[in-house]
Amino acid sequence: MILATLLALAGQDPLAVRPDSVHPRHDALHYDVALRLPETGTTITAVVAIRWRLSSAEPIRVDLDTTFTIQAVSLDGARAEWSRQGLQLYIEHRRAPGDTAVLVISYSGSPADGLVIRDGVTGRTYFADNWPDRARKWLASQDHPADKATVSWRVTVPLGLTVVANGTRTAVDTTEYGASWSFEMPEPTPVHTMVVGVARLAVTELAPATCTLHCVPVTVLGYPADSAWAVEGPFRRASEMVDFFSQKFGPFPYQELRHVQTSTIFGGMENSTAIFYDERGWSAHRLSEGTVAHETAHQWFGDAVSQSDWHHLWLSEGFASYSGALWAEHTRGGEGLRETMQQAARRIRQTPVRDRPIIDPDESRLMSLLNANNYQKGSWVLHSLRGLVGDTAFFAGIQAYYAAHRHGNALSRDVVTAMEKASGDSLDWYFRQALTQPGYPILEVTSRPVDGGLEVRLIQVQDSAWGSFRIPGLQIRINGTLHRIDLDRRDVTRVLPVDRADRATLEVDPFGWWLLEVRMAGGR
Numbered sequence: 001m002i003l004a005t006l007l008a009l010a011g012q013d014p015l016a017v018r019p020d021s022v023h024p025r026h027d028a029l030h031y032d033v034a035l036r037l038p039e040t041g042t043t044i045t046a047v048v049a050i051r052w053r054l055s056s057a058e059p060i061r062v063d064l065d066t067t068f069t070i071q072a073v074s075l076d077g078a079r080a081e082w083s084r085q086g087l088q089l090y091i092e093h094r095r096a097p098g099d100t101a102v103l104v105i106s107y108s109g110s111p112a113d114g115l116v117i118r119d120g121v122t123g124r125t126y127f128a129d130n131w132p133d134r135a136r137k138w139l140a141s142q143d144h145p146a147d148k149a150t151v152s153w154r155v156t157v158p159l160g161l162t163v164v165a166n167g168t169r170t171a172v173d174t175t176e177y178g179a180s181w182s183f184e185m186p187e188p189t190p191v192h193t194m195v196v197g198v199a200r201l202a203v204t205e206l207a208p209a210t211c212t213l214h215c216v217p218v219t220v221l222g223y224p225a226d227s228a229w230a231v232e233g234p235f236r237r238a239s240e241m242v243d244f245f246s247q248k249f250g251p252f253p254y255q256e257l258r259h260v261q262t263s264t265i266f267g268g269m270e271n272s273t274a275i276f277y278d279e280r281g282w283s284a285h286r287l288s289e290g291t292v293a294h295e296t297a298h299q300w301f302g303d304a305v306s307q308s309d310w311h312h313l314w315l316s317e318g319f320a321s322y323s324g325a326l327w328a329e330h331t332r333g334g335e336g337l338r339e340t341m342q343q344a345a346r347r348i349r350q351t352p353v354r355d356r357p358i359i360d361p362d363e364s365r366l367m368s369l370l371n372a373n374n375y376q377k378g379s380w381v382l383h384s385l386r387g388l389v390g391d392t393a394f395f396a397g398i399q400a401y402y403a404a405h406r407h408g409n410a411l412s413r414d415v416v417t418a419m420e421k422a423s424g425d426s427l428d429w430y431f432r433q434a435l436t437q438p439g440y441p442i443l444e445v446t447s448r449p450v451d452g453g454l455e456v457r458l459i460q461v462q463d464s465a466w467g468s469f470r471i472p473g474l475q476i477r478i479n480g481t482l483h484r485i486d487l488d489r490r491d492v493t494r495v496l497p498v499d500r501a502d503r504a505t506l507e508v509d510p511f512g513w514w515l516l517e518v519r520m521a522g523g524r
């Protein structure tokens with residue numbers, strides 16, 4: 001009974017909800033993938049061995065597109081009974097909970113998506129592009145971020161091409177067919193970041209940064225014509241970024257990092273150890289250092305610490321976006337930080353999703369989660385939190401959160417736990433407001449001179465569907481002097497001790513710690 005009550009309560013925690021329609025069944029521990037990519041045509045052949053820890057008698061469920069012909073399915077070396085229902089294969093087993101078993105699936109076919117094979121100006125390219133659940137379009141897998149696993153690759157390709165994949169390259173062997181490239185990724189990573197990429201690529205190892213913490217090799221792999229610009233441009237400080245974020249968050253989670261020009265549909269995609277960038281933006285010299293910082297930070301947040309449920313995507317995109325702002329602060333000072341945050345604020349004000357909360361259980365389309373709530377507003381959640389608890393507690397909390405969940409998963413509740421411990425403050429109210437309430441405060445501000453100073457009235461006039469907001473210690477600068485007002489309800493009036501109240505110049509939140517809109521009304 002007690003257990004049932006606790007579970008019911010846990011189910012109600014809005015910061016730990018898991019609205020995804022599918023949840024992992026058994027635990028995939030390791031993927032061993034042998035892949036042969038064709039010189040002509042688009043038919044691939046794959047042998048995927050998955051080592052599982054089984055949690056129940058339920059069949060093993062594996063996602064794989066129906067376009068593939070399955071040649072064989074075995075479990076621990078014996079022919080397995082299996083069935084197919086749409087995009088899922090169900091494999092029977094007779095193991096006890098806790099047992100491990102190795103499932104091997106051999107298949108071939110032409111991927112409709114997920115692994116894109118193209119003949120372009122630079123020749124033939126093959127690039128995986130998995131986000132959010134498109135790995136199943138080519139890779140037999142349990143395609144959900146809550147189930148991370150290690151991966152090893154053996155990719156056989158025609159001669160003359162360069163292969164990248166997650167982890168460290170362990171061998172390149174010449175075979176009768178071409179060349180077989182092997183990679184090992186010893187750290188568990190979500191399936192949507194398990195990738196291979198193959199093309200004619202110019203490889204440039206960047207000079208190491210004056211590195212203080214965890215130095216790793218950083219390499220740029222671009223199409224030969226576009227490579228020199230990239231190395232001198234957006235990737236010029238890519239090594240320094242690894243060191244900077246290592247100091248801010250904790251050591252870089254992997255052994256090395258590659259930045260790759262690819263056919264991804266995204267501007268950048270944070271695949272673990274092998275970040276893929278859109279070839280068009282790269283070729284047209286539109287790829288910015290800010291994008292590189294964002295994708296690099298994802299190696300910590302998104303890859304090493306992954307959301308357990310897609311609806312907590314801000315843990316990935318909000319963190320990466322705020323990391324971009326931190327990089328702007330590092331390179332351009334307070335002005336760089338302010339500019340980045342104001343740009344994010346403008347974006348949020350313009351988007352229809354401002355009427356929805358960041359954690360939005362009603363949104364079931366995963367692609368639609370790539371919105372200004374999870375990116376820009378998620379970034380503001382961290383920025384305001386930093387203003388609220390101060391730099392020391394904020395970065396200690398981020399580091400504790402990273403250390404606790406590195407190579408694992410997290411929900412929003414885990415950030416609250418780490419931040420409360422680091423700051424000593426109760427922050428549940430803050431995260432509920434920031435993550436489960438739509439919108440932001442719109443303040444109508446009036447002031448008038450009275451006996452003893454200036455009377456300042458703040459009224460929250462935002463749409464009532466957004467609710468009302470709490471901002472403790474909101475800064476008000478009057479004639480250059482800082483005052484604080486606790487905005488703890490919809491309508492607050494305070495008299496502030498101000499000289500020359502008749503000629504007061506008033507600024508609300510002058511350092512821009514809060515996402516809000518201020519409307520000054522008469523009397524100033």
Ligand SMILES: [Zn+2]
Pocket residue numbers: 270294295298316317320
């Ligand atoms: Zn991102």
